[in-house]
Amino acid sequence: xKVSRPIILxxxxxxxxxxxxxxxxxxxxxxxxxxxxxxxxETWASRWKPSHSKRDENFVYRGEWDVEExxxxxxxxxxxxxxxxTEAAHHAISARLPTPFDNTNNTxxxxxxxxxxxxxxxxxxxxxxxxxxxxxxxxxxxxxxxxYQVMFGPDKxxxxxxxxxxxxxxxxxxxxxxxxxxxVPPMARIVKTSTLYTLIIKPNQDFEIRINGEVAKAGSxxxxxxxxxxxxxxxxxxxxxxxxDWVDDELIPxxxxxxxxxxxxxxxxLIPxxxxxxxxxxxxxxEAYIPDPDAVKPEYWDEEEDGEWIAPKxxxxxxxxxxxxxxxxxxxxxPDYKGxxxxxxxxxPDYKGPWSPRKIPNPEYxxxxxxxxxxxxxxxxFELWTMxxxxxxxxxxxxxxxxxxxxxxxxxxxxxxEIEEQIAAANAPQAKYDAEEPEKQIEEQSLVSDLLxxxxxxxxxxxxxxxxxxxxxxxxxxxxxxxxxxxxxxxASVVVGTITTTFAISATIVSIFATLFAPSTPQPVKRSxxxxxxxxxxxxxxxxxxxxxxxxxxxxx
Ligand SMILES: *[C@@H]1O[C@H](CO)[C@@H](O)[C@H](O)[C@H]1NC(C)=O
Ligand SMILES: *[C@@H]1O[C@H](CO)[C@@H](O)[C@H](O)[C@H]1NC(C)=O
Ligand SMILES: *[C@@H]1O[C@H](CO)[C@@H](O)[C@H](O)[C@H]1NC(C)=O
Numbered sequence: 001x002k003v004s005r006p007i008i009l010x011x012x013x014x015x016x017x018x019x020x021x022x023x024x025x026x027x028x029x030x031x032x033x034x035x036x037x038x039x040x041x042e043t044w045a046s047r048w049k050p051s052h053s054k055r056d057e058n059f060v061y062r063g064e065w066d067v068e069e070x071x072x073x074x075x076x077x078x079x080x081x082x083x084x085x086t087e088a089a090h091h092a093i094s095a096r097l098p099t100p101f102d103n104t105n106n107t108x109x110x111x112x113x114x115x116x117x118x119x120x121x122x123x124x125x126x127x128x129x130x131x132x133x134x135x136x137x138x139x140x141x142x143x144x145x146x147x148y149q150v151m152f153g154p155d156k157x158x159x160x161x162x163x164x165x166x167x168x169x170x171x172x173x174x175x176x177x178x179x180x181x182x183x184v185p186p187m188a189r190i191v192k193t194s195t196l197y198t199l200i201i202k203p204n205q206d207f208e209i210r211i212n213g214e215v216a217k218a219g220s221x222x223x224x225x226x227x228x229x230x231x232x233x234x235x236x237x238x239x240x241x242x243x244x245d246w247v248d249d250e251l252i253p254x255x256x257x258x259x260x261x262x263x264x265x266x267x268x269x270l271i272p273x274x275x276x277x278x279x280x281x282x283x284x285x286x287e288a289y290i291p292d293p294d295a296v297k298p299e300y301w302d303e304e305e306d307g308e309w310i311a312p313k314x315x316x317x318x319x320x321x322x323x324x325x326x327x328x329x330x331x332x333x334x335p336d337y338k339g340x341x342x343x344x345x346x347x348x349p350d351y352k353g354p355w356s357p358r359k360i361p362n363p364e365y366x367x368x369x370x371x372x373x374x375x376x377x378x379x380x381x382f383e384l385w386t387m388x389x390x391x392x393x394x395x396x397x398x399x400x401x402x403x404x405x406x407x408x409x410x411x412x413x414x415x416x417x418e419i420e421e422q423i424a425a426a427n428a429p430q431a432k433y434d435a436e437e438p439e440k441q442i443e444e445q446s447l448v449s450d451l452l453x454x455x456x457x458x459x460x461x462x463x464x465x466x467x468x469x470x471x472x473x474x475x476x477x478x479x480x481x482x483x484x485x486x487x488x489x490x491x492a493s494v495v496v497g498t499i500t501t502t503f504a505i506s507a508t509i510v511s512i513f514a515t516l517f518a519p520s521t522p523q524p525v526k527r528s529x530x531x532x533x534x535x536x537x538x539x540x541x542x543x544x545x546x547x548x549x550x551x552x553x554x555x556x557x
Contacts, residue, residue, distance in 0.1 A: 021422045026079035029411050035399025036097055036380070037408070040067045040080050048082070051092035051383075053141035061143065063091030063386075070392055072117040072192050073424045074468070075416035081115065081394035084386060094142040094381025100132045101377040101398060103201070108374070108398075110152055111198040111405045113413055115392040115420075120190050123386025126153030126164050129398070132378030142381055147177065149374040152199045152209075154188030161187050163216070165199060165209060167371060169229060173364045180229050180371075182209075186216035193420040194394070196413045198405055201372045212417075213409055221371045229368050233361065240357035247350040257343035267336045276329035281322035288324050289313040466491045 031037050038047070044067050054060045063086040069079065084091045101108075114125045130136060131147040140146070151166040165182040186209060189195040198210040201221070208218040219226040291311035301309050316324060380398060384391075395412045397405055469487050472480045481488055 021419060021426055023074065023077045023419055024415060026076035029408065031399075031404060031408075033399060033401065033404060035397060035401070035404060036095075036101070037399070038095065038396040039412070040082050040394060044082070047095045048093055049095070049136070049142070051094065051142040053092060053143040055143065055145075059090065059144075061090045061092045061141075062086065063089035065091065065093050070115060070117060071390065072115075073420040073427070075194065075420045079394070079416060081113070081392040082382075083117075083393075084382070084384065084391045085389055087389040088387050089389075090385050092142040092381065092383040094130065094136050094379045096136065096379045097377065097398070101129070103400065104373045105203050107203060107400050107402065108150075108201040108372070109198065109400065109402055109405045110150065110398050111196065111408065112153070112396040113194045113196050113392075113394045114154055115192070115194045115394070116190060116388070117192055117390040117392055118388050119192060120154070120156045120188075120386075120391070121388045122157035123388050123391070124153075124155045124384035125188070125386075125391050125393075126151055126155055126382075126384065127393075127396070128381060128383055129374070129377045130379040130381060132376040135378040136381070142379075142383055144383060146383070149377055150199070150201075153197055154195075156188055156190060161190070163188050163197065163209060163211070165207070165217075167221070167227075167229075167374075169368060169371060171364070172366050180227055182217070183226055183228075186211065193424055194392075194413060194417050196409055196417075198409075200402055201374075203372055205370065205372050207372075212413075213406070222369075227371075229371055230366055231362055231364050233365050234359040235362045236357040237360045238357075242355045246355050247348065247352050248354055249348050250351050251345040252348045253343040254346045255343075259341045263338055263341050264336065265338065265340055267338060268334055269337050270331040271334045272329035273332045274329070278327045279323060282327050283318070283322060283324050284326055286316060286318055286324040288316055288319055290316045466494065
C-alpha cells in the first residue's frame with residue numbers, strides 16, 4: 001500500500017501532538033565550591049570576551065556570538081546558551097578565570113554541553129583551556145596562536161569525526177611546545193539535541209572521556225596505546241652505515257644447478273594443432289570476395305576518361321556455408337614449451353639477516369612522568385572554524401570534583417535533554433517511523449508517497465513553530481511581537497489562509513450538494529393545484545400521526 005506511509009505519519013504526528021511536551025522552567029544552579037561554572041545568565045557579557053582578531057586578510061575572526069534560547073528542540077523554558085552565529089567563519093570567545101586554575105597533584109574535570117542545532121557538516125565544537133602565561137589579556141585577543149594546555153571536544157569534517165583530547169606539553173630539550181593527541185579518539189555525537197562532554201584527568205595519570213555521562217574512553221596518559229607523550233629513548237645511529245660486505249640476500253640461485261639437456265628455451269608457446277583437420281567442404285580455390293553480379297555500369301561512366309569500369313566486390317556468398325581461401329590449423333598451447341631456464345633458489349649460506357643501524361640514546365629524549373600536572377590555566381574559551389552555524393554551548397564546568405560535574409549533569413543536562421528528545425521525537429514522526437519499520441518502508445518508497453511525506457513534514461514543521469510562537473506570545477506578548485513581527489505576520493497569514501481555504505472548500509461542497517439534491521426550480525403553481533397539494537400533505541401527516549398513536553398504544557399494551 002503506497003498511501004499507508006503518509007497516513008501512518010499523519011497518525012503518528014497527531015498522537016505526538018496530542019501528548020503535548022511539557023517544558024519545565026529553567027532554574028539556575030549554584031555550586032558550593034568556587035569552581036568555574038557558566039550557565040550564561042544575564043551577566044555573561046561581563047565574563048566573556050568575543051575576539052575579532054585578524055591574522056591576515058583570509059584569517060579574520062568574523063564569527064559573531066550571542067547568548068540566546070535554542071531555536072531547535074528547545075529544552076527548559078528560559079535556558080540560554082552561548083551560540084556561534086556565523087556560518088563558514090572563524091569564531092573565538094574566551095572567559096578569564098577569577099583565579100588561575102592549578103591542578104598540580106589534583107584532579108581536573110572539564111565538562112560542557114554542545115548542541116548542534118543545525119547538525120555539523122564541517123567544523124569544530126571543542127573547548128580550550130588557555131595557559132595563564134602568554135594567554136589572553138586586555139591587550140591580547142584570543143586566536144589560534146594563543147597558548148593552551150588542553151583542547152577537548154567534537155571536531156567533524158566530512159568523514160572525519162572525533163572528540164579531540166590534546167595536551168600541549170613543553171619539550172624541555174628544545175623549549176618548544178608539542179601537541180600530544182589522543183591516538184584513537186571517540187566519535188562525536190552529531191545530533192540536534194544537547195550532548196554532554198566530560199574530560200577527567202586524575203593525578204595518577206589516568207584520564208577518562210565521558211559522553212552523556214557514559215565512559216567513551218579511559219586509560220593512562222603514560223600508556224603508549226593512548227598517547228606518545230615523549231620521544232623514543234633510543235634512535236638509530238645516523239652515522240652507522242651498512243658494511244659493504246653485509247649479505248642480506250636470504251636466497252641465492254643454486255650455483256651447482258645445470259640446465260637439463262632436453263630443455264629447449266626456444267620452443268614456441270603456441271603451435272598449430274597437429275590434430276586439426278581441414279573441413280571437407282573447405283574450398284581453398286574459392287575467392288573470399290567476388291565482383292557483385294548485380295552491379296551495373298553507371299550511365300555517366302566514360303570508359304575513355306574514367307578507365308575500364310570494374311564491378312565493386314562483395315563477400316562471396318558461397319563462403320557463408322563453408323570456409324574459403326588457404327586453410328591453416330588453429331593454434332594450441334605447446335606442451336613442450338618451457339621458457340627460459342633458471343636455476344633453483346637455495347638458502348644463502350652467507351646470509352646475515354637484515355641490517356639495521358646501531359641504536360644510540362636519543363639526545364632529544366626527556367621524561368614527562370606527570371603530564372596530568374598542567375601549567376596554570378588563566379582562561380578558557382572556544383576558538384573554532386565552522387561551516388555550520390548555530391552551535392550552542394552551555395553549562396561549562398572547570399573544577400576538581402567528578403561528583404560536582406555529575407551533580408551538574410544530573411540537574412541541568414538530564415532534565416533538559418529529556419524535553420529536547422521528546423520535542424525532537426514529536427517533530428520527527430518520520431524519524432520514529434523510520435526507526436521502527438525499516439523493512440516495510442522499502443517497499444513503500446514511491447514518488448507519490450515521498451511527495452506526500454514532504455508536504456506532511458512541511459505542514460508539521462509550520463504547525464510546530466507556530467505553536468512555539470503562540471506559547472511565547474502568551475508568555476510575553478509585547479516582547480514577542482516587537483522582536484519577531486515577521487513571524488506574527490507569517491503565522492497570521494497561515495491562519496487566515498487556512499480559514500479562507502476551509503471556507504472555500506466547504507462552500508464548494510455545499511454548492512455541489514445543493515445542486516445534486518435541490519428540487520428543480522419551483523414553477524408558478526395554480527391555485528387549485530396548490531390546494532390539492534396542501535390536502536395531500538395533510539392526509540399524509542394524519543396517516544403518520546395515527547401510525548405513531550398505534551405504536552404508542554401497542555407499547556402501552
Ligand atoms: C550569573 O552567573 C555568575 C557566574 O556563574 C554568578 O556568579 C552570578 O551570581 C549569576 N548572576 C545571577 C543574577 O544569577
Ligand atoms: C605533588 O606530589 C609530589 C609527589 O607526591 C610531591 O613531590 C610534590 O611536592 C607535590 N607538589 C605539590 C605542589 O604539592
Ligand atoms: C546522578 O544521578 C545518578 C543516577 O540517578 C546517581 O546515581 C548519582 O549518584 C547522581 N550523582 C550526583 C552527584 O548527584
